[in-house]
Amino acid sequence: MISMEDALEIVLKQVSVLSSERVKLLSSLGRVLSENIYSDFDIPGFNRAAMDGYAVVAKDTVHACSDRPVTLKVIDEVPAGFKVKSAISSGKAIRIMTGAVLPEGADAVVMVEYTEARGDKVMVFRSVKRGENVSFSGEDVKKGELVLPRGTLIRPQEVGMLAALGKTEVYVTRKPKVAIISTGDELIEPGKTLEKGKIYDSNSFSLFSQVLKCGADPERIGIVPDDKDELLHKVKMGLSSNILLLSGGVSEGKYDLVKEVLMEAGVKPLFWKVAVKPGKPTFFGIKERTLVFGLPGYPVSSMMNFENLVKPAIFKMLGREGYKRIKIRAVLKGEIKNSSGRKNFIRVRLIEENGRCLAIPAPSQKSGVLKSMVWANAVVVLSTDVRKVKNGEEVLVEILD
Numbered sequence: 001m002i003s004m005e006d007a008l009e010i011v012l013k014q015v016s017v018l019s020s021e022r023v024k025l026l027s028s029l030g031r032v033l034s035e036n037i038y039s040d041f042d043i044p045g046f047n048r049a050a051m052d053g054y055a056v057v058a059k060d061t062v063h064a065c066s067d068r069p070v071t072l073k074v075i076d077e078v079p080a081g082f083k084v085k086s087a088i089s090s091g092k093a094i095r096i097m098t099g100a101v102l103p104e105g106a107d108a109v110v111m112v113e114y115t116e117a118r119g120d121k122v123m124v125f126r127s128v129k130r131g132e133n134v135s136f137s138g139e140d141v142k143k144g145e146l147v148l149p150r151g152t153l154i155r156p157q158e159v160g161m162l163a164a165l166g167k168t169e170v171y172v173t174r175k176p177k178v179a180i181i182s183t184g185d186e187l188i189e190p191g192k193t194l195e196k197g198k199i200y201d202s203n204s205f206s207l208f209s210q211v212l213k214c215g216a217d218p219e220r221i222g223i224v225p226d227d228k229d230e231l232l233h234k235v236k237m238g239l240s241s242n243i244l245l246l247s248g249g250v251s252e253g254k255y256d257l258v259k260e261v262l263m264e265a266g267v268k269p270l271f272w273k274v275a276v277k278p279g280k281p282t283f284f285g286i287k288e289r290t291l292v293f294g295l296p297g298y299p300v301s302s303m304m305n306f307e308n309l310v311k312p313a314i315f316k317m318l319g320r321e322g323y324k325r326i327k328i329r330a331v332l333k334g335e336i337k338n339s340s341g342r343k344n345f346i347r348v349r350l351i352e353e354n355g356r357c358l359a360i361p362a363p364s365q366k367s368g369v370l371k372s373m374v375w376a377n378a379v380v381v382l383s384t385d386v387r388k389v390k391n392g393e394e395v396l397v398e399i400l401d
Contacts, residue, residue, distance in 0.1 A: 179238035248297030
């Protein structure tokens with residue numbers, strides 16, 4: 001058996017970043033930038049009002065208060081998006097709207113809430129400091145600044161930033177193509193009549209969703225019974241993808257055909273069996289530039305080793321950072337054990353209680369209990385030398401979402 005750390009190292013050594021393609025800005029959400037984005041100009045490109053009110057010379061308001069307001073002459077009005085026609089000197093003010101260009105001579109804005117208009121004059125009931133309520137040129141982004149580096153996941157905020165930079169198209173990494181096969185005579189498609197001895201295929205749907213969430217392009221090739229010829233045919237179809245995922249059939253049973261079929265298809269095995277629980281019977285190999293993963297048939301094992309091995313590979317193909325799970329400290333509410341002699345991923349649910357972060361173990365830790373993954377939002381990883389953690393002890397928790 002190989003350790004999870006060594007297994008991941010082997011996987012990542014086989015991965016290269018995929019090529020790029022140019023897409024429209026509104027099609028870039030969820031994609032990964034394959035270019036560095038620099039700004040050609042300052043944002044904002046001018047000093048502007050951060051509030052509705054009056055542009056003033058700050059020193060004119062030094063003594064302004066509710067009992068003794070300062071009176072200034074209003075000489076103009078500036079809406080957002082229009083050029084400033086007038087300049088300000090001491091004793092004068094210009095009515096200004098949020099986002100409008102700060103007039104020459106002004107160095108602050110008094111919020112409208114602290115003023116009272118009286119004809120061509122305004123009474124100011126509060127002092128302001130130089131620069132108060134002003135958004136300065138380049139305050140957000142400086143000209144020439146690297147705003148979004150290559151490898152950035154494009155979220156709604158990145159789409160907005162790209163639009164603010166005037167971009168209409170961007171270069172992104174091509175999505176890895178991921179083929180998914182479920183194996184086993186016992187499997188049937190959801191929606192069909194469930195006969196005794198049969199179960200609905202859940203793995204290919206979970207894996208499809210995990211692939212999609214990672215930013216890759218999944219395809220369900222379908223359910224393959226324990227038939228060597230049919231499995232070989234489907235495997236050859238899947239080998240045209242960047243990644244081929246199979247679930248089930250990778251153990252040592254009479255009908256576990258996946259390893260044999262993969263090698264017959266020309267897949268070079270790089271490891272089989274990983275010292276983890278759940279997920280021990282996991283296969284990894286390559287055929288030319290296609291990565292091939294044989295994941296266990298139990299749904300929890302399949303999902304966890306996708307997270308541990310397949311997700312990092314997809315992220316690297318995309319040139320994306322951040323596949324490592326965020327880790328936090330929590331207090332264990334319950335007791336957990338590890339008698340497997342392997343690294344154990346214990347599914348837990350994190351909750352907040354009386355200002356403390358608690359980790360509650362799922363009621364069942366069996367690999368076939370998919371509901372434990374529904375329950376969990378995190379895992380506690382027990383190393384091989386940790387046999388038991390008691391109730392109330394602090395644990396290091398890895399966030400799944």
